[in-house]
Amino acid sequence: MATTWKNKPYRGRRRADTAPLARKVENSAVESPTLLLFVLIAAIGVLAYTGFLLNPSNRGDWLPYGIVITAELILVTQALVSMWTILSGGQDPRTFAFHHSQERLFDATTIERSELAERPHDWPMYLENRRIRVDVYITVFGEPLEKIAKTAMAALAMRGQHVTWILDDGESDAVRDLAADLGVRYVRRLTHHGAKAGNINHALTVSNGEYFVVFDADFVPDKDFLYETVPFFIDDKVAFVQTPQAYGNLHNLISRGAGFMQTVFYRFIQPGRNRFNAAFSVGTNVIFRRSAIEQIGGMVTDSKSEDVWTSLRLHERGWRSIYIAVTLAVGDAPETIEAYTKQQLRWASGGFEILMQRNPFSPRTKLTIDQRIQYFVTATHYLVGITPLLLIMVPPLEIYFDLRPVNLTVTWLTWLLFYAGFYGIQVLLAFHTMGSFRPETLIMAAVSFPIYVRAFVNVFSGREQKWSATGSKRDYVSPFNFIIPQVLFFVFVLLTSLVGIVKDYSHQTITLATAWNVTNTIVLGTFIVAAFRESHRARAVEAPRATFYPTFARPVSERPIHSIPAPVPVRARAASEAERLVPVFDQAGRTVS
Structure with missing residues (x-):
């Protein structure tokens, strides 16, 4: 009796009496009717919120209104194109x-x-x-x-x-x-x-x-x-x-926030880009x-x-x-604030470089219209990361100067209703796609604006950025060296929250500006606490430790032939040390050692 493929450790050319093993399956069903329903509802919520903001009768003072409109239009545009891309997915590229x-x-x-x-x-x-x-x-x-x-x-x-x-x-x-x-x-x-x-x-x-x-x-x-x-x-x-x-080290706020921020992109956006031949490496x-x-x-x-x-x-x-x-x-x-900052700075710089140096809509760029749209979204994506900087300035304008983004006839409950239609539905969409809402994602997205501002300024000014691998290990550097702007903003919004609470108490009312500013204070404060914890952990392990591979510190000639680290199994190889050596090449391909 012929042996069937399911009992074999390999696949290959089929014969008449065999059948291939099942292939791996995708992480998620992009064509899920529930997902499509959520995306459509979220799109309706985005459009309703946009209509509310653009309604002239709702306009308040020009300065805060202009800030809100600028920030929200960036967010709305990115959200709508992302939803369109998700809805375009579902085609299996495996023909x-x-x-x-x-x-x-x-x-x-x-x-x-x-x-x-x-x-x-x-x-x-x-x-x-x-x-x-x-x-x-x-x-x-x-x-x-x-x-x-x-x-x-x-x-x-x-x-x-x-x-x-x-x-x-x-x-x-x-x-x-x-x-x-x-x-x-x-x-x-x-x-x-x-x-x-x-x-x-x-x-x-x-x-x-x-x-x-x-x-x-x-x-x-x-x-x-x-x-x-x-x-x-x-x-x-x-x-x-x-x-x-995919990530296997989601054990602190930084790594969970950085990891979960990529989930929707890899599970839904990239598959949708296949439809336009615009998925990128x-x-x-x-x-x-x-x-x-x-x-x-x-x-x-x-x-x-x-x-x-x-x-x-x-x-x-x-x-x-x-x-x-x-x-x-x-x-x-990334597990540390330093690693996260360098990773996001590198990624954002790349996106802004495309926007400023090779605009996808330029006639010189030989792309299809679908590819132009997708690369333009990629190039402008990190502008979304700058919008929290704009929005964080709106509550203080009301608390200190009584400047409001919407007029006094619009109650904070009405504002909240439309706001929830924009953001609340997207939270439900996150529940559906990831199984739960990840507050770490919200926190990291809200506090990363100094990174993206710096990336934009660097690219605009032509300043060279030093390359650094995300996972590389260097001497300990305090996380606070990388978050000075976040610390200053935290102090500012904390003091502003205290002022707002005092004013609301004296007026016997709760204003949206105070509630909004307190939320910003909590978000920034949570990030600052995470930085303190990281700093404490780093100091605790800064003492010299034994290397994981003590035998690798010795010359090859002095090491035992089978000096393989015990935790990592290895298949049998040639017993001769000479046979196990590998060459080192120079730029011209010549062996140098």
């Missing part, structure tokens, strides 16, 4: 050609008759009966060794024959020794030009895979990453396949076609957001992008 290619990615007959059956990482991969080569790049810049090791081990174990490389821009001998122990190839550049993009471009000069995967050092891939992504390249116009960023958990990158002259090195810029240039050349909402790698969200 018949994909499934046909996936079923034949591995040659089952050859595997069964050879010694490869128990070594899935060595199974040859085929597209249209042509054997392909894949390189896997792990970009490193000062991340902890334990994270690099975990990612490298998972990359080595991925099903499908591939070559794994550690691209070390941190010039770490410990990382070099780790690569030797794990049996992965190691590359160290002599310069750091182009940051991460330059690191990848250099790796392309010393490798020859037709496709290359990029993982950040802290993103651990699933064993089926290649199985779920490579078959898309059966379409000669596909330049890259992007998968979501996010820099990790992605696989590229080498020839597509070579056509545009390599990964873009002129920006710190090389992922979005590279995607833009590929789309301009007519290449196609694919996004699949399947979690195939899990990594770390």
